[in-house]
Amino acid sequence: MKTLILRTASNYLLPILLLFSIFILLRGHYLPGGGFVGGLIASIAFVLHAFANGLKNTKRLLKFHPGFLMPVGLSVAFLSGILPVLALDEPFMTSLWMHHAIPVIGKLNTALFFDIGVYIVVQGVTLTIIFTISESA
């Protein structure tokens, strides 16, 4: 599928879709969205890019194998869960909130980092499976 229109469009769509996936990730706290859907949308962005430009180009763009995202995401999620245990001796996965808001960003909590971990893992998993299958098919 090497059409010029799709290829040109996908170059613009990739950053927009990625931004959108982050938007979905962040809005999950109050509105429909969250890390899982966000991760899926981000992987769709890359898959679209791969469809238009070929898998090799997408891989070059990514610089590293998407499989590496899995341990990274798992560690982020795990650390956000273990932090209350280490820092405050609270049970595993206790949600901690900042007491003071950071300007512009607002108050952060550990659940956000957990969701970011989910976001990264889902991307890693989806892209690894799709890339591997399309390479070997």
Next chain:
Amino acid sequence: MLIAILTGFAFAVLLLFGGKLVKGKLSILSTLIPLGLFIYFARFIGDVSSHNFIQENFSWIPSLGVNLSFKLDGLSLLFCLMITGIGTLVFAYTSAYLKGHKYLDRFYGYLSVFMGAMLGLVLSENIISLFVFWELTSISSFFLIGFNNDNPASRKSALTALGITGIGGLLLLAGGIVLGNISGTYNISEMLANRDLILGHEYYILAACLIFGAAFTKSAQFPFHFWLPGAMKAPTPVSTYLHSATMVKAGVYLLFRLSPVMGGTDFWNTTLTIVGLVTMVYSAFHALFRTDMKGILAYSTISALGILVFLIGLGTHESFLAAAVFIIVHALYKATLFLITGAVDHQAKSRDVTQLSGLRKVMPIVAIAALLAAISNAGIPPSVGFVGKDLIYEGTLHMENSVVLLTALAIITNVLISYAGYVAGIKPFVGKLPKRYENVKKPPFWLWFPPLLLGTLGFVFGIFPVLIQNTLIKPILWSIGLEASEVHLKLWHGFTPVLGLSALTIGSGILLYFLLKPSHKLISFIAKFDKVSPKYIMEKMTWAFARFSAFWTNVFQNGYLRNYVSTITLFLIILMAFTLLQETTYRVDYSSFAKLTVYEIVILSILILAIGLIVFAKSRLAAVVATGIMGYCICLLFVFYSAPDLAMTQFAIDTLTVILFVLVLYRLPKYLKLSDYKMRIRDGILSLAFGGLITILALEVLAQPVNSEVSDFYAKNAYLLAHGKNVVNVILVDFRGADTMVEISVLAISAIGVFGLLKLRLKSVERYQK
């Protein structure tokens, strides 16, 4: 104590990083680990011999009553000293025996893991933690037996040993749980308080059988004995350490430990006595037919273990005393005999007693050590073996029933064992030195010093039995709740019947040695009976089991996705139909349903159209696209029923699924073999039945009163506690975050699985093309 147990494991982990240091000349330094532990445990002798014990507790899973509690009493102390003491000598011996071996660091790693596990086993107060360490000894033993992993026989023996002792371990777990349920505690000393409850319980026999299974497999009792001769494929230090002095006595230890809790009944005593008797006579007899020094020693070890089980089974004060002494006696002389076997094997490259002779001329010190061990083995004064053998006869003579039979069998066993000791300990060293052994070099210091030390100890303890009497023997009896103040170990009892029996044993042993020469003819004679041996039967059973599981797997794992799906569906249909058709009332309250809207009708018609398209599509791609449409329709339904989160995720997943399908199908050949009518009808019936049952199930669920406590809690507290307005997401990342954590781990594992499967196959194809 916990630190002492963990030292072995910690050392093994360190070897992962510092293995190279141990391989060279510094290998002898690893001896410092067991030596340090030996000194650590030796310091407790004073405490323990004054009728005290040391206890340490660490919570592990307190809610299940499983704790790491360790108790150092007389029995544990004896085993700890044997494990670390013989361990020290074996570690040092290994540095010479396996000098320059490629995997020496690995070997030390396995050995120290074993040492830690064994210490944990004998110190554990809690039967569940005892089980954990028990299994760890089996696993480390597996690695040590299979150490020469390029030899198929080694690998097979390792697997046999792991299989037999592993099953035993599971029996121990089961037995522990039964005991725990009866007595309400997993702590052995607390079980002791509930002894009457255990003995009177209807499951007492079951618990005893499970414990017996564990002890008999570990301590190589008939008919599970055959893994031990096989385990002799391990390097000699391992045979010395695990398979004669320490690990195989774990079963004996368990019986000793549980005797005060469960022992004393007819069932307990009779079973142990009979199994012990059969084992000791059977394997002592078998030792006659071996020519490999290690084989002879293996069978005489099994026989000695049989004696120990037999003595525990007798259950009298005298027999427990005899067993306690015999554990020490056996550890000393059998370890020595194994070590000299290793020295002979290492220098002369042979263990065949029909070939070896006259070696005293080339390795005099090893010959002395061997002689000392053979004397102690035969129970000739003034060795400690004499003390031990006397006590065994005292034990049998003081029985109320069948004194003559028991004593006669004990004498026969002892005669045969002493013969085995002569063949392994004296025969290779006497006679004429054959030409090919004239150039055999003297063994290095660490090959002859450990056996000499152990052999000498056997005499020191024999001449001064007081040394072990107060420090070890009395505390052992205390630890199983017996009175011990009257115990006086003596070398010379005066002219008693026991002395006569001793003389008879020694005389017959020597006579047998001169009459019967080991030869290969005897081996081929005994090989005729292989077809009825437990080993052969067990192998056949394993083979049959493997065949059956291969058949079973091939039937169900046939590689056709359609068969998997229909099997799973069929199973679910049967399961659901069984319960649903029995209890369903088929009353549907139509008034409770909301009215169908136009959107829903439209969506449903599209859905049905898509299904029709899938069933009758002529190309794969069309079918896949139709599946996608179906998925989107369901997503839309989610949107109507206010589940936007679910719908979003489902949309994304459906898109990706279609992409995946297209990626795979794109490359497949165009030609599509459609299923025939019979298959279609079969699948159609299956699908309709499944769909119908699901509908009934859904209607049934609706008819049930809804318990909304949980969902109300989430809805109420999502904002109050987690400050989030999206309840679904708050549940995912906060309330039930641990679930999500596990789910993403599963996702990652499945991705690794896909990656591994496809990439590995690619590589083999590439290799094939080359």
